[in-house]
Amino acid sequence: MPRKGAGVTPAKTTNAPAAVTARGRFERLMDWPVPFRIVALLAIAALVILIWFSWMARYPSGHGRIGAVALELSDVPNTIQRVFKPDNAPVTTPQQKLPTGFRRNTRQPYVDKGHVLVSHYSAEAGRYVVRLMRLDDGRILHEYRPDAEEMIRRSKMKTALVDLPRDRNASRNRLLHPLLMADGGLILQHGSPLFRVDACGRVLWTIDGVFHHSLERGLDRDLWAAYTFPQPRERHVRRTFRDDAIAHVSEDGRMLGRTRIAEILDANGLGHLWRSRPYxxxxxxxxDVEPVRHDSAFWKRGDLFLSMRNLSLVMLYRPSTNRILWWRDRPFSFQHDINVLDDGRISIFDNHASAGAPGNTPLGPNRVLVYDFRTDRFEQPFARAMTREKIQTSWQGRATPLPDNGDMMVEETVGGRLLRIAPDGTVRWRYVAADAKGDRYMLGWSRYLGDTDAQGIARAQGARCE
Structure with a gap:
């Protein structure tokens, strides 16, 4: 006889908690009642941690490694913004549609025998380029495509101010204020190491550091540039503090000296101009660092004119004695580009902007101010033309005095326009940097070339590059 229960499969018993699926556990967790006091305590703890984190990020030097980590984390939103919306995007804000390229005023007989280096984005190349342009007909004689990636590879700089691979690659390096050399090559920078390339864009040397804005020839085959220390030397500041200095360098790539702006102001009793303001x-x-090339009753050969935008301050500085000889902080605002006109006059490109307006919006057209040391007076000889042409760049901008006839080459940097303007207001020629749709490209501080640049022009034009 079969055993009792033979052929009958007994029912399996299960452990109820183990049978709960992952989805069920998650749903039960979401339905778990939390006492209000727990929520309130967590909120207070989060607020305390946030305040502590913000304090460490603001004053990291007093918190050791934890402060450094806090500062790194606090910069993540800025990093994300720079990746997806870089501050050096090639196309500028919407502008009036104008004919692209070079246009000479054919209604007047003047023909410009000079040349110009213009720097802006090229849609065809997919990167920033520098073009050598002849001004009698606007012909491009040579195009430079400097090897920005090689400049980055050579750099050993560590700084919170710029991420070179991300921000200064070929598609984002604006190749600011190109300086033509006798071999047809260029010296360049853009919030980056200073670097020299040959006529075919190959890197010859680099100098580490954050070089920016202007680059000018000195007196004895030397150069003067605006510079920021990669790591600030000022005490009790964040690592993102821009510790500006004037840099003295040689044509063969040697740093000859650096002098901090803070030290210059402090030594001359003017530290309050920035130390008394909010951080x-x-x-x-x-x-701008503009060398003086001749003596006069008001300056000596080797002196420097300096421009500081955020202080709306210009000054005449003597490096040999560390003395500020003269300074003014009005009637201009957020100004750029000082130039010596003669034995007693200078010109200043006045952005005429307001820090109280979004984006430092200009209060009206930009102005070219001419200051006369002999009379202590300012004039605006190009006012009618600046107003008529609606030249209104909120930041940057250049006004280069040209030889022989008192003309001025004006660059509306953000507007992508370059114009030669006569003293009577006539526009002799204009260049508009724009894409095929007419959207303008930001310019990169164009440089006028004259007779002294003939050798470099010839070498660049004759270069045979792959």
């Missing part, structure tokens, strides 16, 4: 990472914003 900012960019108190000076040095944008």
């Amino acid at each position: 900012t990472d960019d108190p000076f914003h040095l944008n």
Whole structure:
């Protein structure tokens, strides 16, 4: 006889908690009642941690490694913004549609025998380029495509101010204020190491550091540039503090000296011009270092004119004695580009902007101010033309005095326009940097070339590059 229960499969018993699926556990967790006091305590703890984190990020030097980590984390939103919306995007804000390229005023007989280096984005190349342009007909004689990636590879710089591979690759390096050399090559920078290339764009040397804005020839085959220390030397500031300085370098790539703007102001009893203001990472914003090349009753050969945008300050400085000989902080605002006109006059490109307006919006057209040391007076000889042409760049901008006839080459940097303007207001020629749709490209501080640049022009034009 079969055993009792033979052929009958007994029912399996299960452990109820183990049978709960992952989905069921998650749903039960979401339905778990939390006492209000627990929520309130967590909120208070989060607030305390947030305040502590913000304090460490603001004053990292007093919190060791934890402060450094806090500062790194606090910069993540800025990093994301720079990746997806870079501050050096090639196309500028919407502008009036104008004919692209070079146009000479055919209604007047003047023909410009000079040349110009213009720097802006090229849609065809997919990167920033520098073009050598002849001004009698607008013909492009040579195009430079400097090897920005090689400049980055050579750099050993560590700084919170710029991420070179991300921000200064060929598609984002604006190749600012190109300086033509006798071999047909260029010296360049853009918030980056200073670097020299040959006529075919190959890197010859680099100098580490954050070079920016202007680059000018000195007196004895030397150069003067605006510079920011990669790591600030000022005490009790954040690592993103822009510790500006004037840099003295040689044509063969040697750093000859650096002098901090903060030290210059302090030594001359003018430290209060920035130390008495609320903290900012960019108190000076040095944008021009202009060497003086001849003696006069008001300056000596080798002196420097300096422009600091964020202080709306210009000054005459003597490096040999560390003395400020003269300074003014009005009637201009957020100005750029000082130039010596003669034995007693200088010109200043006045952005005429307001820090109280979004984006430092200009209060009206930009102005070219001419200051006369002999009379202590300012004039605006190009006012009618600046107003008629609606030249209104909110930041940057250039006004280069041209030889022989008192003309001025004006660059509306953000507007992508370059114009030669006569003293009577006539526009002799204009160049508009724009894409096929007419959207304008930001310019990169164009440089006028004259007779002294003939050798470099010839070498560049004759270069045979692959």
